[in-house]
Every structure is written in C-alpha cells, then in structure tokens.
Amino acid sequence: MELEEHYGQLLGVKSPWEIASVDLKMQDQRVDIVIEYTDDQGPCPECGAICPKHDNRKKRTWRHLDTMQFSTYLYCEVPRVRCDTHGAKTVAIPWAGKNSRFTLLFEAFAIRVLTAARSVEEARKLLGLNWHQTEAIKARAVQRGLARRKKTNIRYLGIDEKQFRSGHCYMFMTSFISASTSMTRLIRCDARRIKHSSVKVMSGSKEASLPGYPTKRMSVRNLSNNSIAGGHGSEAMAASPR
Numbered sequence: 001m002e003l004e005e006h007y008g009q010l011l012g013v014k015s016p017w018e019i020a021s022v023d024l025k026m027q028d029q030r031v032d033i034v035i036e037y038t039d040d041q042g043p044c045p046e047c048g049a050i051c052p053k054h055d056n057r058k059k060r061t062w063r064h065l066d067t068m069q070f071s072t073y074l075y076c077e078v079p080r081v082r083c084d085t086h087g088a089k090t091v092a093i094p095w096a097g098k099n100s101r102f103t104l105l106f107e108a109f110a111i112r113v114l115t116a117a118r119s120v121e122e123a124r125k126l127l128g129l130n131w132h133q134t135e136a137i138k139a140r141a142v143q144r145g146l147a148r149r150k151k152t153n154i155r156y157l158g159i160d161e162k163q164f165r166s167g168h169c170y171m172f173m174t175s176f177i178s179a180s181t182s183m184t185r186l187i188r189c190d191a192r193r194i195k196h197s198s199v200k201v202m203s204g205s206k207e208a209s210l211p212g213y214p215t216k217r218m219s220v221r222n223l224s225n226n227s228i229a230g231g232h233g234s235e236a237m238a239a240s241p242r
Ligand SMILES: [Zn+2]
Pocket: 044, 045, 046, 047, 048, 049, 083, 084, 085, 086, 087
C-alpha cells in the first residue's frame, strides 16, 4: 500500500480518484499504475452539475514521465455520468487533457525538451515519440497557452522576419512587447515574405485591443513609417496613438 500512496502523491491523484495498484515489471523496465474512481457520482464536464455515475468506459492508457529508467504508464476505466441536460458524459480526468494519451506532466516535460533541443526531430527521438504524437503535444500546448491569455491593450508591436529552413523562405512574426518587463509574446505568424505582405494585424485575435486604431489591416510600409526602434530585419511600432 505504501507504493500506491507514494505514486498517488507523486501524481497528485486525490479522492475520489485512487491508485488501485502499482505493477513493477523489472524485466520490461516498466511501471504500470492502475487508477480507479471510487465515487458513485461525479461532475458533468459540460455544466459541472453533480450527477450519478452511469458506467465506465473501456480501459485507457496514458504515458507518464519515466520513473528512473522505467517507462511509466497509467491505466484507468474513466467513468461516465448521466446528466439530465447533457446525457452520458465522460468525467474530466485531473492527470491528462481530453483525447491525449500522455499525462499533463509528460506533455510539460516534452515541451521543455522541444524548446531546448536543436530541432523537433532531435527532441522527438529523445522523448521516444513519433512525429504525429510530437505534433499533437505541440498543438495542445498552444491551445492551453491561448486559453490562458487575457485580452489586453497593446502599446508596442514587434515586427520581425525570420528565415525558415533553407533558401528564401521566411516567417513573418508579430509580437506584443511589454514596455515594463521587456517580455515579448508572439501574436501572429505568417508564412509570407515581409516586403510582399499586407499584414493582418490583430484582426481575429481575442487578446488584442488597439485603442485609437480601428483599422484592421495595415501594410508593412505603414508599419515601417510608424516605427520607433528597429534593426536589421526587425522593427517595433508604437500601437498607441499617445
Ligand atoms: Zn451537464
């Protein structure tokens, strides 16, 4: 029981979820952890109402961070609840995102490896993932990041052109620059050459708000004319009229 409690604490699994068993397979260098749902009711993932348990879905597997050199996998028959409004729904699990086969901790680690590696291919090999899994982890991380963003007034925009792969292939980056922290945050990324582009700045971006700039589209030439600082291949523009 000590081992189950130990893994329960490491995974942050709390009631009504419970570590039912931990199977250490020395020969396969693998740890299999089974998680169970112990309550007979649960929250509807759509409306949050507490509903009676309906049934269990078939057993699913998630890859977790390795325990030392041992591959670690979680298993659970995730329950469904019957909501009067939304019908039978699978309850949200605390250790992984919807439709992911990896735990949130593994995905966070994978993103750190991806940002530190010289290429996606290098990170993919280090993590033991295939290309599809790597792309899915990246896409979910972007979705989580975008969901956390809040609408803010943007005073300074960073405009930059980055070479992508080899040859004359460029990505056009538009970033929000915080004057107080000097931090930048990517807002848009367009696969066009800067001098041929008419850039759609802010349009459709839920976090962006440009007071005093009702225009949705600005040409690169107009952005350049308003620049307040810049260098080779990059410019910054005051987005505020003040
Ligand atoms: Zn509901």
